[in-house]
Amino acid sequence: MRTLKASPEGLNKIKEARKEKGWAIDNQNWRREASKILEPKKNWEEAERFAVEIGTWKRFLKGEAIKVNTFKAFCQVLELNWEEVIHRIPTQPSCENSIAPSYQDWGEAPDVSKFYGRTEELKQLKKEIVDERCRLVAVLAQGGIGKTALSVKLAQEIQGDFKYVIWRSLRESPPLEKLLTDLIKFLSNQQEIELPDTVGEKIMRLIHYLRSSRCLVVLDNAELILQSGVHIGNYRAGYEGYGQLFKRVGELAHESCLILTSREQPKEIRRLAGETLPVRILELTGLQEEAKEILTARGIAGSEQEFRQLINHYHGNPLALEIVPATIKKIFKGNITNFLLTSKAVFGDIYALLTEQFERLSETEKSLMYWLAINRESVSYSQLQEDVVPRLSEENIIEALDSLSWRFLIQSTATGFTLQNVVMEYVSDRFVAQVIQEIQTSEFHLFKTHAIIKAQSKDYVRETQIRLILKPILEYLLKTATKRRIEQKFIQTICQLRTEESIPRIGYAGGNILNLLIQLQTDLSNYDFSHLTIWQVYLQGVQLRQVNFAYSDLDKSVFSQSLGSIFSVAFSPDQNLLATAGTDGQIRIWQVSDGKQIMAWQAHGDWIRSVMFSHDGKMIASGSNDRTIRIWDSQTGDCLKILRGHKDWVWSVNFVLGSHLLVSASSDHTAKVWSIDLGICVYTFNEPEEQVWSAAFSNNGYTLATGSAASVKLWNVWTQQCVKVFQDNATRVRSLSFSPDGKTLVGSSDDRSIKTWDVDSGKCLQTLQSATTTRLWSVKFSPNGQKLISGSADTIQMWNLEKGECLMTLQEPQHRARSISCSPDGRIIAVGSDDQLVRLWDTKTGEPLRTLQGYTNR
Template sequence: RYSGNPLALKLVADTVDEIFEGNIGEFLAGESMVFGDVRDLLDQHFARLTPLEQEVLFWLAIVREPIDPPALRSHLLQAPANRNLLEALNSLQRRSLIERQADGFALQNVITEYLTDRLVGRALAELTEGKLDLLHRHPLLMAEAKEYVRESQVRLLVQPVAQQIVSHLSIGEIKLRCQQLLDRLRSQGPRRPSYAGGTILNLLLYLHAVVWRTMPTPYSLASCDFSKLALRQAHLRGAMLPAINFAESDLAHSTFTQAFGLATALAVSRDGQLLAAGGSGNEINIWQLSDYQPLRTLKGNLYNVSAVAFSPDGNLVACVTMHGAVYTWDVQSGRQLWSTEVSKAALYCVTFSPDGRALVASGHGPYIHFWESRHATWYRRLYSEPDTGAFVVAFHPHRPLLAVTSSSGNIFLVDCARIDTLMSDADEATYVDGAAIEGWAMQRLRPQNASDYTQITAFAFSPDGQLFACGGNDGLIELWDVQRLEHLRTLRGHQAELKRLEFSPDSKTLVSGGFDQTLRLWDVAHGVCDALVPCEGLLWSAAFTPDGQRLISCGEQGLIRIWNVLPTRQLESVKIMQGHMQVMPAAAFHPSGNLLAIGDSLGIIRLWDLTQSPPRIRYTVQGQDWVETLAFSPDGRYFASAGGYQEHTIQLWDTNNRHCFALLTGHKEQVLHLIFSPDGALLASGAQDGAICLWDVRNPQNAQLHHIFPGLGQRVCGLTFNCSSTRVATSSADNTCTFRFWDNATGEQLFSLTRRAPADIFQFSPQADTVACWAGSEGAIRVVDTATLPDETEVMVLEGHYSTLKSVAFSPTGDRLVSSSLDQTVRLWDLKDGRQLFVLEEHEASVTLVRFSPNGRQFLSSSLDGTIRLWDAETGHCVHIFHTVGPYEGMNITGVTGISKAQRAALKALGAVEQ
């Protein structure tokens, strides 16, 4: 009858013993006791359990991993006596409903599935009928659970309930029902212990983020009153909650967005106690790894931190930035010890010497910089190669050896004894150049698979000192024997530039990551990739803890993710620390010049009326989880938006009624660029994975995919149409630095231009098919005549920026050009004579976007400092500043309990208020 199912047979045997006193014949003869299937069998057993036993089973189904009795007891709303709880656990174990494992009690899979179905069914009934019982005593989601557990709770509990409640009730009915339930909970007494308030909040957040986000008028949780409630296990991380009322509520065991910016660099102290991270924010944050609580915030002018390092003894932390600055602090006091700006070019790497006496930095320029680490009492620099960057420096763990990698694809192994001599001879505060590194090198190596375009962007020695790994912009990883200086093997799999390589403490595992949005773990001995994990955008940094049991990574979305490293080299995501990157990466002028659309890092698009002084918001719509790019159609009737990390569609919006009337599907990765052809017939889109699509939008309500241009597997850096709409030019982040030109009618590649220097930006003039400009990491802008392409004539070179160009834009008349860079400046150029008209230095971080208004009288600039500035093109004066809005702007936390002092301060930093 039970198909030999062992658990079913065991449960039947228990039934025979308990009800029929072991008489199998009587059991078989009793028609009324025949179970139709395993579910009926479980229903019978569940009905005979005590309330405490049922509650324990539901909790085990929610936590979804082994749990010990003390931890289980802490979750129960009314904690029973220890003796009663142990008796309930023993009873359930005897009935084969739970099993004892090394880490505690857990459910068998069939029991977990059965209880999950019961939880979903009961939760739906209670929400629709307005009678809370199970939801009063159990949450559907545990905000503080390990990340992979919480994700499974969302997928298996929250999502099914949300889907079913949407099928039963309208949006208005759901809002009304939830508010009635909240009012009923509040009437039972302020902050009365319950999981129901947090569950209702989590459910509404899920509906808002997944189901309702594409509505023409986004639903706002601010209309719900969450004051004077117990809101346990509320998962508020990453949520946009402006003006929500939490006054006098209990937010114990809830999670929040933290008040740090985009994390682009991180480091773990050698003793494994501390984690330091920095990025777009004006600070370095330090956490205790034992409980992930913030320990210290180190302040400075730190936008665009590119690397962080602890000293060997853990007493100092240092960082370098993309504008050539170096900072050091004392970890215990948080006091800044010294800082300096060594160059205008970006620094990419910072490390301490093994004895901690020297701090070493390198980057886009040809120098390796050395300082006395604590007080910078001396300084030296070594010259690597002309016209190259020294991308990575690394000390050998046991030998006096320093490795330096260059943008020319070379690896230098330098005798540290000679460097020690140089440093010991240094007089106090002297600043002189050392010898060229080539004259010092013990060995100059070149990767086995290097081409003329190879740049070595990642390097690591193994902790046992026997190997080193190197990787570059071609995505290949090579393993070398240090003693014999012999290439051992090449690890293939990455499809784009590598940013990070690190060995595990036992030297048996190598972690790699970069611009192909994957994190990989390799078996060093066999060269096999054992784990491949997709990342949220580009991966910037990763580090093992000293015990090798955890891996910490950060990527493009600013998340710091902590992973458990399993013995099989698989990864379990256990925690995410999410800061708030307050940026507005997308902006577009309406063809009339009267409106400005701005998209932000929370997926919100705001349409500003520029005829008002100051500009006012006309309306707001919710785009995807991130808005990276916006473009108005030439007639202004609609605009396109895209850029989501989770959703890769292109949304078309009616300008007048704010309705999203079309979704263009075809991209598989984040869309980075959108541009309409001047005649309005075509829309071009370029994505993170290199895919370039051309859409026929002559009938935008029924837009069709016109062509797909073959990509190179590397992110698209730029798209531009010529003024006659016959060609589109594309650039990609590949190691050939190539611009490609396509025929819009046939979709065929016409020709290409290849650059030796990295160059990402190509832009046609709006007034002439024969004038264009290209720019890249060298900081210069080259204006060229393209009439004879693929041959070209250089018209002029615009020099002034001293770091990588991020954006350029021609004026509508084509006689001026505005540019922006990682150097934090905006520059306006006269193309009649190449003069630099203005250098605008008001931004406090890299400027990633510039655009001219349709009449050419104004231009805008968007920066990682969280502002968009509107400039007068004639005077260079800033006309208006658009600021981002914090995720908790206006949130009322007056009298809130259950949060720490640090959490309260973080909520306020993100816009929350106390009255």
């Protein structure tokens, strides 16, 4: 199809002629008069539709190519000589590849007169197609991201480099033979009518024309010729020939370019594509700053922060940002913040778009999408493999994740995979709706294969699972039935599950029911959960009087542990384990990753005041009110040594870096240094008038600090002499800690102050006043020595040491925080308290990660 467009000089002539005519740009007279010229036999005076569309008129005014007859008609209406208006491509007779005025067929290409951003993407594509002569370019992205608009805009901007330009949509899934016929006829100027019989021969005829002239072919919506419900990249029955087409176009030499847009990647593209190869892939992402123009064009006003939050909420998806303004204006009176706070992100056309994409997934892909929504945060493929029921091989998991990534429905992170906010909301809502339906009909699938909460998740993640998944399920059920009816329904389901479950028993239905009953605040007394799989149930603090769990599989569930007040917590050097000890005389070892207790033993017959891992992680030391210090094998819990010599409570124990020495502090007015190998005290440091409440060893191996009621002293271990006395304290020094470089000492006291001293000069560097109203039990340096962490009865604080400023305050309940420990990488703080809780906190966000909970045993 022959086309013409105006030159820059011609556009000026058009502009002047339009002004002389006096009609507005949108005036229908332009199209009416042009229609009279194009089809003079029709009466156009009363017509509501014309022979030319408004979009064609606007393309003409912008200098874009339109059909020859229409171009001439518009020029005649403007009383211009069309030959003086057209853009002429200079010819170079000596060049084989000279391009004559182009032939164009834009098919159903949409109007892109309003186009936002994509400057860098257009630049990259032009370089690949025009300069590097790529044969096949795939523009891939999730739905609504702007692939179609980009393909049209790109084709318009590079049309001058091609003799033929044809744009086709595959939305109606045309059979390949029909498409090939269409392309060949166009590229042959309608000269080749008799075509070969086979698809392969037709493809080679197309290649012939791609070699003969510089042609640009754009195929939009290629995902619609691909098979849904299976692994990505395979073709629908009857459309397999498209794969042959893409393969030939990508592999064989020619002068042209085929551009594909798709939500999914055809398998041939992956095999052929490469950064230096003639087949390329552009993965299109959301808009950033340019997306603001979409919102303002639709009458949305707001602050820069509000615009940024709204754009980020939808990951810059242009279609979503075109849809939401109407709701923001109509329902929320134009207030972006109120929309973000109170409205669901997924509704209307956004929901329909995501449904269209989700329903194309295979069953395995759908299962993983549900698990990613349940997990809420980035999760590794190995964790997904652990979650999925029935179990899948690692290969199957990786294959499904790969497929989802090329459907652009999941995000890859440093720690695994997750979902965008909008996708996560959609999948969560779909999951909730499906589970509700299954409970009502007693036809269970997802209810068996997926957990509605994960008991071993971080605290804030589990709370989000309860709020967004478990509670909505329960709230809907309570709208349709009474609490008693729901409980009876679940009892019947338990019996049904017990009858159905086979060996081996797997699944989440039993655990889901128990979690729902707990949220329903059901009295569980005498409930029978025997012979069931009870996975991922959170039972901390739940009364389980006479509940029957006989022969049940309780894997992945979290129960209350028998904990007393927690006087000491300590991370292992590899930070995988946490040791806790307190009033019950037991040492407990927990996995930091999931909060699971993996070992416990009765270490002392009295309270344990201090517990500590050795620097190689192989031993644990404990100090107790029973006046002994005990050394334990951290792997087995076996007692290796009992160190006797203190005459009163042992308040603290610390291993000495780089040696088999241990330092302890006691109420008997002494600090002692012990040889672990020999099991004897090698040095004793006396404080005749004061109890020694705390002791710390510098990493230099010979400086010992002790804290008493009114002073802090530094001792030289080898000479056993006191070398410095810091008398800035008027109350008990409960905790001491050396900086990693040994140059600074910090102490916390009953007067709520934190003091730091220069070890060499003995000078008090600064005094920090805690926000607490009670004594400070503990203070520690962060592993990099730049921060301090302090703990009191009600407050955990993190301090910038250089500036002396509080960076973060973590509010503890009104029970004394007895001990704190910072993980070796500085990312987690463990806090042990009198309320029988051990809490893990994220030092970056201040979020509670996990709670190790029990009931009092005192």
